[in-house]
Structures are given as C-alpha cells and as structure tokens.
Amino acid sequence: MIELPEAFVRTTVDREGEPGATWLAQLPGILEELLERWSCVPDGGVLHGDVGVIVPVRRRDGTTAVLKVSFPHPGNVHEPDAFAVWGGRGAVLLYERDDDRFAMLLERARTSTLAEAGEPGLGGAGTGPGDDGSGGGGRHAQDDRVACVAGRINHRLAVPAPPGLPRLRERADAWEEQLLRDAEELAHGLSRQAVDAALATVSELGRVQPDTLVHGDLHPGNILRADREPWLAVDPKGYAGDPAYDGGTLLKSRALVLLEADNLRKALHRTLDVFAEAAGLDRERVRRWAQFHAVDTALWARRHGFRMGRGESWLERGTAFADRAAGLLAERS
Structure with a gap:
C-alpha cells in the first residue's frame, strides 16, 4: 500500500476538514487501482503539492511518467483539458486521464523549478x-x-x-x-x-x-x-x-x-x-x-x-x- 506524506495528510485535513479526511482514506486504494489500470509500477518516493500527490512511475514499455491525483475541486477540473490541447507544446504530455478520480498520467519532468533556478547562488x-x-x-x-x-x-x-x-x-x-x-x-x-x-x-x-x-x-x-x-x-x-x-x-x-x-x-x-x-x-x-x-x-x-x-x-x-x-x-x- 502506498504511504501518503504526513505533511500532505495534515494540510489536506486542515484545509478540507471531514471531506478531506474521507478522500485521504480512499486515496491509497485509488492510486493502486490506477497503477494497475495504466500498467505502471512506482519508481520513487511519493511527492505532493498543495492539493495532490504525485507518484513517479515506470510504464510497461520502460518509459518514465508520474501519476497525479488531486483532491476533487472545481479549480482542478480543466487541468487535463489544457494538457490535451497543448499536446506537449510548452507543457508536460498527458498520457492518460480519469476525470472522475481527478487523476492523470503525465510525462515526467525533473523536480527542479524555474523558481529555484532564479535564486541567488543556484545559477x-x-x-x-x-x-x-x-x-x-x-x-x-x-x-x-x-x-x-x-x-x-x-x-x-x-x-x-x-x-x-x-x-x-x-x-x-x-x-x-x-x-x-x-x-x-x-x-x-x-x-x-x-x-x-x-x-x-x-x-x-x-x-x-x-x-x-x-x-x-x-x-x-x-x-x-x-x-x-x-x-x-x-x-x-x-x-x-x-x-x-x-x-x-x-x-x-x-x-x-x-x-x-x-x-x-x-x-x-x-x-x-x-x-x-x-x-x-x-x-x-x-x-x-x-x-x-x-x-x-x-x-x-x-x-x-x-x-x-x-x-x-x-x-x-x-x-x-x-x-x-x-x-x-x-x-x-
């Protein structure tokens, strides 16, 4: 069973209350189900943002990707639509989507950001x-x-x-x-x-x-x-x-x-x-x-x-x- 980051669990419950706690209880099962459906295996530790978790994975053909599942929220509804239109033009590629689960299988980028690149001493x-x-x-x-x-x-x-x-x-x-x-x-x-x-x-x-x-x-x-x-x-x-x-x-x-x-x-x-x-x-x-x-x-x-x-x-x-x-x-x- 995939273990969720403690910080993500804590902030989600603080922000969303009981609905957040209910979703978190279901999330490990959701991740396991999607990994099986999309023929992926975990390939690194679970990462997280403000509203979702990101699991580095390796696909059946050996390529790398990330499985992203977000807390259901209106602000997240059109994220996969945008990726689908861009088709990798300036953004990560969308491989799979499950809109009911607020889940996507995405091209894996690196973890370093433009924000870090602009900090003094980091180049x-x-x-x-x-x-x-x-x-x-x-x-x-x-x-x-x-x-x-x-x-x-x-x-x-x-x-x-x-x-x-x-x-x-x-x-x-x-x-x-x-x-x-x-x-x-x-x-x-x-x-x-x-x-x-x-x-x-x-x-x-x-x-x-x-x-x-x-x-x-x-x-x-x-x-x-x-x-x-x-x-x-x-x-x-x-x-x-x-x-x-x-x-x-x-x-x-x-x-x-x-x-x-x-x-x-x-x-x-x-x-x-x-x-x-x-x-x-x-x-x-x-x-x-x-x-x-x-x-x-x-x-x-x-x-x-x-x-x-x-x-x-x-x-x-x-x-x-x-x-x-x-x-x-x-x-x-």
Missing part, C-alpha cells in the same frame, strides 16, 4: 531554446532570465481555447463586486488611485477577452526543468482569456525577490517588460493585469491571509509588497 535560468541552465550573471540577470523563460512558455501556451473551458471574461462582474466590497469593508493601505486602476482594468480589459488558452497560474514554481524541452509547464487552471493575465501571477510569485530591490518601481516594470517582450504581449496590458492582481492580492490577504502557513512575518511582508506594487503599477512607467 541562472537560461533563455534560449538550447539553454542548459548554467546561466550566470548577477541578480538582475537571474531575474531577467526567470521572466524571459516564463514569457516564452506563456507564448507557447497561447493557442486557441476549446469550448467548455471557463472564460475569464465571465468572472469580470464578480471581480468588480469583490473589489468594491473589500475596498469599502476592509482596513487597507491601498490608495484610491490603485483601487480605481484595478476596477478600470476589470471594466476595460476584463469583459472583452480573446478565446485563448491561458495557464492561469504560470509562476516559476509551475515551470519545471525537463529533458524533451528545457522547460515545461505543469499545474494549469485551464482558462480562456487574455494571455497577459499571467503576468500578474509571475509578479506575485517574485515578491520576496523583488522586495530586496533597491528601486522597487524599476524592478517591477523591468520584470514585466522582460516577460511581455518574451511572450510577444503588449507591455501595457501586462502592466494593467499585474496591477489588478496586486490589488486583489492585497485585499485577499486582509480578508483571508495567505495560504501555506508561512506565518505572520510573511503575511506582513507579502501584504506590504502587494500594497506597494499596486500603487507603483497604477502609475504608467
């Missing part, structure tokens, strides 16, 4: 098609490489979305309502200009978006080192909308790095400019979506806190970053 994330990850250079060079790789992945994933995927434009009314409610009800440090800029983005960009497949959570931790290609995306939400939307996801994930910048305004715009150029996107649209994400994050943090149990210090620093980013990005560069 840079190269930007070219033949990048070997040796990188080099200083802090700015590392930051630029992370943003460039993320932008190039964004460009590769921007293909026509199939019918049936959730359209981001359909969330615009809910975004506006939530922003107005939170800005009125919560004590916060956001300027009126910052809130108004986010509301303008929802009104002017949020309600009219293309039917383009959008990852929806394209941060460096969801871009893995691989063998078939230098970098491959994992864990998509599978939305249809504006590819510039994911510029804000990138920026949020770089908060701790950007907080160390001598000139935060310059660092914010530089990161977004590099991302936009690599992705072939309009830099102004990327800036506006990133500013919307910053306002949304600042208000969300005050109402709900941040996930992952990072503690009060991270809550304060993360909220302060979102406040500052929201204000600085409300100003045109």
Whole structure:
C-alpha cells in the first residue's frame, strides 16, 4: 500500500476538514487501482503539492511518467483539458486521464523549478531554446532570465481555447463586486488611485477577452526543468482569456525577490517588460493585469491571509509588497 506524506495528510485535513479526511482514506486504494489500470509500477518516493500527490512511475514499455491525483475541486477540473490541447507544446504530455478520480498520467519532468533556478547562488535560468541552465550573471540577470523563460512558455501556451473551458471574461462582474466590497469593508493601505486602476482594468480589459488558452497560474514554481524541452509547464487552471493575465501571477510569485530591490518601481516594470517582450504581449496590458492582481492580492490577504502557513512575518511582508506594487503599477512607467 502506498504511504501518503504526513505533511500532505495534515494540510489536506486542515484545509478540507471531514471531506478531506474521507478522500485521504480512499486515496491509497485509488492510486493502486490506477497503477494497475495504466500498467505502471512506482519508481520513487511519493511527492505532493498543495492539493495532490504525485507518484513517479515506470510504464510497461520502460518509459518514465508520474501519476497525479488531486483532491476533487472545481479549480482542478480543466487541468487535463489544457494538457490535451497543448499536446506537449510548452507543457508536460498527458498520457492518460480519469476525470472522475481527478487523476492523470503525465510525462515526467525533473523536480527542479524555474523558481529555484532564479535564486541567488543556484545559477541562472537560461533563455534560449538550447539553454542548459548554467546561466550566470548577477541578480538582475537571474531575474531577467526567470521572466524571459516564463514569457516564452506563456507564448507557447497561447493557442486557441476549446469550448467548455471557463472564460475569464465571465468572472469580470464578480471581480468588480469583490473589489468594491473589500475596498469599502476592509482596513487597507491601498490608495484610491490603485483601487480605481484595478476596477478600470476589470471594466476595460476584463469583459472583452480573446478565446485563448491561458495557464492561469504560470509562476516559476509551475515551470519545471525537463529533458524533451528545457522547460515545461505543469499545474494549469485551464482558462480562456487574455494571455497577459499571467503576468500578474509571475509578479506575485517574485515578491520576496523583488522586495530586496533597491528601486522597487524599476524592478517591477523591468520584470514585466522582460516577460511581455518574451511572450510577444503588449507591455501595457501586462502592466494593467499585474496591477489588478496586486490589488486583489492585497485585499485577499486582509480578508483571508495567505495560504501555506508561512506565518505572520510573511503575511506582513507579502501584504506590504502587494500594497506597494499596486500603487507603483497604477502609475504608467
């Protein structure tokens, strides 16, 4: 019987309560059933993310893969749909799927992420098609490489979305309502200009978006080192909308790095400019979506806190970053 990681068990129960405990009790049996059905054997220790477990496996023909099973949640429904459309273009390949089980058999990438490649002392994330990850250079060079790789992945994933995927434009009314409610009800440090800029983005960009497949959570931790290609995306939400939307996801994930910048305004715009150029996107649209994400994050943090149990210090620093980013990005560069 496959043993589940203790940390995953604990956080799942804390987050999901009794439904999570019930699912966890069934999960080892589900994994065994899928291994048999898809003719795989375990090939390494069980890994996990926030909402799912990942079992490295070896298939009958000797190729490697991973079996991923996630806690049933609406946010995970369209992950296999996105992989199926991409067909390995900038993302890991989908070999098998069981939508009722929220399970997939996927191409195995490496465990190192673009986020790790961008950390000081760990080498840079190269930007070219033949990048070997040796990188080099200083802090700015590392930051630029992370943003460039993320932008190039964004460009590769921007293909026509199939019918049936959730359209981001359909969330615009809910975004506006939530922003107005939170800005009125919560004590916060956001300027009126910052809130108004986010509301303008929802009104002017949020309600009219293309039917383009959008990852929806394209941060460096969801871009893995691989063998078939230098970098491959994992864990998509599978939305249809504006590819510039994911510029804000990138920026949020770089908060701790950007907080160390001598000139935060310059660092914010530089990161977004590099991302936009690599992705072939309009830099102004990327800036506006990133500013919307910053306002949304600042208000969300005050109402709900941040996930992952990072503690009060991270809550304060993360909220302060979102406040500052929201204000600085409300100003045109």
